Amino acid sequence: MANERVTREIPIPGSVERSLLDEETIRRRVEELAAQISADYADRESLLLVGVLKGAFIFLADLARRLTIPHHVDFIALSSYNRGMVSTGAVRLIMDTRAPVTGRHILIVEDIVDTGHTLKYLMDTFHARQPASLRTCVLLSKPEQREIEVPIDYLGFEIPNVWVVGYGLDFADRYRTLPYIAVLKREAYE
Ligand code: 5GP
Numbered sequence: 001m002a003n004e005r006v007t008r009e010i011p012i013p014g015s016v017e018r019s020l021l022d023e024e025t026i027r028r029r030v031e032e033l034a035a036q037i038s039a040d041y042a043d044r045e046s047l048l049l050v051g052v053l054k055g056a057f058i059f060l061a062d063l064a065r066r067l068t069i070p071h072h073v074d075f076i077a078l079s080s081y082n083r084g085m086v087s088t089g090a091v092r093l094i095m096d097t098r099a100p101v102t103g104r105h106i107l108i109v110e111d112i113v114d115t116g117h118t119l120k121y122l123m124d125t126f127h128a129r130q131p132a133s134l135r136t137c138v139l140l141s142k143p144e145q146r147e148i149e150v151p152i153d154y155l156g157f158e159i160p161n162v163w164v165v166g167y168g169l170d171f172a173d174r175y176r177t178l179p180y181i182a183v184l185k186r187e188a189y190e
C-alpha cells in the first residue's frame with residue numbers, strides 16, 4: 001500500500017533514464033554498512049557522523065537510524081566550482097560543523113566520490129583539527145573518474161561514469177527525493 005502511494009506520487013521524471021539502484025537494494029546495503037560501523041566502533045565512547053550537505057542528507061538519516069552504538073550527528077556544507085557538470089577540483093567550505101572535532105571519533109558521510117577532490121579537501125580539513133580518528137563512509141563511488149586517491153573506509157556501491165540522481169543526489173537541485181537512484185538522461189544536461 002505504502003509503496004503504491006510512493007509510486008503514484010513520484011512518477012519517474014522524463015529526464016531520468018533508468019533506475020540503477022532500487023529502494024530495496026539501497027536499504028539492504030545501508031543496513032550492512034550500519035552493522036559494520038556499529039561493530040567497528042563498539043568499544044569507542046561515541047561517534048560523530050558528519051554529513052556533507054546536501055547530497056548526503058537521506059543516506060545519513062537512514063544510516064544513523066540503523067546504528068546500534070551511541071552517536072551524534074552534525075553537518076558540513078561545501079560548494080565546488082564546477083564547469084558544467086565537470087568539477088574543477090576547487091572546493092570551498094560554506095557551513096562548518098557546530099560540534100567540536102578535536103579528540104573525537106569522526107566519520108565523514110558523503111553521497112558520492114567522483115574525482116576525489118571533495119573528499120580530499122574534507123580529509124585535510126578534519127585531519128588538521130586533530131580528531132581521535134577519522135574515517136569515511138561513502139554511498140557511491142565512480143572509480144573510473146578518480147584523479148586523487150582518497151580512502152573510503154565504508155562504501156555502498158561502485159557505479160559507472162554516469163550522472164545519478166535520487167536518494168539525496170540532485171541535478172540542478174531536482175530529483176533529491178526520488179526513493180531510488182537513477183541515471184539522468186544525457187540529453188538532460190548536454
Ligand atoms: P568530486 O570532488 O569527487 O569530483 O565530486 C564529488 C561531488 O560531485 C559530490 O559530492 C557530488 O556533489 C558531485 N557529483 C559527482 N558525481 C555526481 C553524480 O553522478 N550525481 C550527483 N548528483 N552529484 C555528483
